[in-house]
Amino acid sequence: EAQVTQNPRYLITVTGKKLTVTCSQNMNHEYMSWYRQDPGLGLRQIYYSMNVEVTDKGDVPEGYKVSRKEKRNFPLILESPSPNQTSLYFCASSLRTGASGRNTGELFFGEGSRLTVL
């Protein structure tokens, strides 16, 4: 089954304790991205990756790191979490448009990771 898998789904942690949220997709997608969702703000992009070893900042990258060492994995790292990073996090992936432009641009989302930082 084609899917994007995030772990953990729920996490309560304390300020300053490093954590990693993993994301894995089994669709051989080139593009992967992280979003955070907060009430009234919709989804805001944190980081994205166009391919292995290629990452770039989204709209709210402060306090986060990512890496893309393999095509299927795109972990989100919070080196020193703070309470304002309490949020619902989503990983998503997509095929990248080729020269033919045949890709639909559809993003496939994971089920989300609810993070609470005390």
Next chain:
Amino acid sequence: SQQGEEDPQALSIQEGENATMNCSYKTSINNLQWYRQNSGRGLVHLILIRSNEREKHSGRLRVTLDTSKKSSSLLITASRAADTASYFCAMTTDSWGKLQFGAGTQVVVTP
């Protein structure tokens, strides 16, 4: 700043009625997509409309795009209780890097 704004923020209708929600955006786009999110779940892609298209259909969904007004609408016809969800528009302004979402419209369909 957010690229898309959706209207209304919330919509309550009865089964069988149509639901219409609108999305306005600020800058030129390559394409616009609509997603659905059931409570506490991941988003699910509904439909994509490219900047050179004006209308698109998928089952009970109808999407329009007016690039001169920088706006799009999503119409759900003959709504069902299972359509209860939040609906988000999302748009790309460059080739693939950023997909920016609106704040969403929360739709409640009562039986």
